[in-house]
Amino acid sequence: MSDVRLSQIIEELGGELLGSGELRVSRIGPLEGADASTLSFLAHARYQSQLQSTGAGCVIVAPAFREAAAARGAAIVTPDPYLYFARLTQWWAARTRPARPAGRHPTAVVSELARIGDGVRIEAHAVVEEGAVLGDGVTVGAHGFIGAGVVVGAGTRLAPRVSLMPGTRLGERCVLHSGVVIGADGFGFAPNEGRWEKIEQLGGVSIGNDVEIGANSCVDRGALDDTVIEDGVKLDNLVQIAHNVHIGAHTAMAGCVGVAGSARIGRHCTVGGGAGILGHLTIADHVHISSMSLVTRSLLQPGLYSGVFPIDENAAWEKNAATLRQLHKLRERVRALEKKTTP
Amino acid sequence: MSDVRLSQIIEELGGELLGSGELRVSRIGPLEGADASTLSFLAHARYQSQLQSTGAGCVIVAPAFREAAAARGAAIVTPDPYLYFARLTQWWAARTRPARPAGRHPTAVVSELARIGDGVRIEAHAVVEEGAVLGDGVTVGAHGFIGAGVVVGAGTRLAPRVSLMPGTRLGERCVLHSGVVIGADGFGFAPNEGRWEKIEQLGGVSIGNDVEIGANSCVDRGALDDTVIEDGVKLDNLVQIAHNVHIGAHTAMAGCVGVAGSARIGRHCTVGGGAGILGHLTIADHVHISSMSLVTRSLLQPGLYSGVFPIDENAAWEKNAATLRQLHKLRERVRALEKKTTP
């Protein structure tokens, strides 16, 4: 992780440099706590005050902050500093993380009936079953399980310990983190005299390109048709996607979200951590759901939706919660008063 | 997955056939989007309108829809179409999924002190420790971990990457999906001058027959006695069952449910996704809990219980939530008004 000259960064990522291209930085860091070797960024105007106090060697700023930045030292001016920062991290990671060569670890168990592309890396103790197809440049992490007939698109990277059950099709350039399970059975049972009769899940899972799925998240196979996740979807850790859910492109869900069966979620939505979406609902494009809210009805208009009991000191909460249980009666009492006071 | 004649299905699963037994179907699918090669089903009267519009080659219906179904083409008449459908999926899966032979993969590490039944399949890289007992026909998926002394009943199927820690006893014909952890330590600590002193968890986990547990779900070992899951219980993905919980037979819990320590849950209950049950509570048989509700007291009567803030457009939610924090005062104001207006 040797340091780099600012001119190198500009060469790679563009932007307008204020100050000397010979200046060197050795880390990327937040404005607060930055020193002369740190390259930092001002993502939001609300952190503007930190621009004066930071010790960062160079700061990435929007054109509106050109003067303020120049007054304090080196800067990179770019229309969207946060996006520039994102690309900088990508370049930085590629530069500093050791390249991992293609090849098959001798302990990996790879079926002769699997089709393995060029430049594929299969790590220790991974299992690739018959009929699986791994596109060019795929990485299967240690202890990965790639079931029979599974298709993994080119450039997709599976962290250690990912399970792709038979019936899974993954697109290109996806990233799946450790502990992810794709294609386990959906939760389907028919009631039968007080017992549950299993509905075998005959569908699969179809995942688009550029999808990222966080650690220990699950996407179940469909009952009859496929569960579908479109291009560019991002799921955080410990997310549960039930059978036959359909998630539109570029939707993002934070940690611990649960989506019940056959829900149909639009494109460009965001779902806050711990939120839930009931089964068979439809969510329009550009819907945003607050953390830990439960969606109990279809949301057909874009917008921000919330539903969570406000947190309070416990004593206050207890009083309000107790009153809430009588809320309907309270409304009736107000009605009675209204009648009484109306001549 | 070659096609089948309807007469074959009737032979296997019963039901009354309307139309020709020579008709062939090659897939099972929902009414919507079905074509002439699709066998579909009408599970609820509310989908009745789809019966006329579907292109399905054959539809499974209840006797009440015999005429309507016959008017449009082939049909199978049976008292409970959804149950028939469930059994059809089972037969279909058995027919179309390649049989996986018994045997032990050479990379599996199986203790000589384990007792392995007939027809057991142990997949690649699995570990079976000393004293473990695998009944006849058990499958241990790839990367499975079967701890010392664990007992797995006949016909139970463990997907790849399941951990059964020492002290676990599983019944017959269970299905555990990828990433399940049974028998990790319960969360027990005694406070000691601001620190936590570990309470070693000396109990185990006892799971009955025909239990299914979803991907990445956890059932902790008991502190002193066992955590108990009775016959026919179905747990979805990412469910957390704490130490010494007792779940009655044929209870089902949807994804992301959490049950705290020593809760005692009855038989034939259902728990909606993301719901929580506090510790040491008692839940009667036939209790149904809505998604994301928190059970804070014992529920001793059967019935449906709910407790979740209704979702709304964020602006409306904000106003109502702010008022909610003053709800107790609002009640007092109503009381004052009542006093004032009472002569």
Add this chain to the structure above:
Amino acid sequence: MSDVRLSQIIEELGGELLGSGELRVSRIGPLEGADASTLSFLAHARYQSQLQSTGAGCVIVAPAFREAAAARGAAIVTPDPYLYFARLTQWWAARTRPARPAGRHPTAVVSELARIGDGVRIEAHAVVEEGAVLGDGVTVGAHGFIGAGVVVGAGTRLAPRVSLMPGTRLGERCVLHSGVVIGADGFGFAPNEGRWEKIEQLGGVSIGNDVEIGANSCVDRGALDDTVIEDGVKLDNLVQIAHNVHIGAHTAMAGCVGVAGSARIGRHCTVGGGAGILGHLTIADHVHISSMSLVTRSLLQPGLYSGVFPIDENAAWEKNAATLRQLHKLRERVRALEKKTTP
């Protein structure tokens, strides 16, 4: 698990014995259901009535219950019976669980560039990459993955199937249960014309001493700086800790808790099961959060905080929830009434 004399226990753990040291017990168990071979304990005064009815051979009690305990049989008197019980379980577990010898299973894949301390146990199919450092007495369970450069402190025990991604540093005497993932990428993306641009996560995870993390829980690596978990923190199962969270020493979180990015949580806090904490908030020391409450603002004073809709019979809930959606209007109606009735 042969039985032990009470005098042995007193010798090991202290306490004052009432009755004969020759009395033998063979199990530890709750007061209810205990028999003459059971050593039990009275942890809370509220279980006092069970002291008379229990059949336990010996009961651990506080000094206040000395007489009542002596009147019924053998007892161990100690200032904090629950803490005594915790230590008893530790001694009991050490005595009854078979010691697992140090050594490296032949199927483990251990880099020659890893540094392995004395008395380390590496179980079957584990993977230890280059530059990893395992302190003395560490256990890496079966199928464990220890990424390049990861540091694991002395005496730390990893259950089977734990992933420590590169950039993770674990302290001494930690316990990580099966399925834990430390150091997966935090959930960071910059919006870019309706798509998400990945922010590579360049930070790591720093975990102190005596930390315990439950099954299938996740702690993400930091975006730029580290995610930090201080000494003595206890996390239950299926907990999600996002990037750059900081958890103060001796804080405990129950199952299914989710903490969003950059939240800063104090020392000696407790968080109930399923609760959520939004990003960038500050929580003071000694804050206690009720189960399934969502923390939406910083909590700078110690105390107990709650926010959850009270559960009720569904019919009652429906009425109250419907009224709640009109709560703001209800308040306005009360205001109008107040105006009207004020001369």
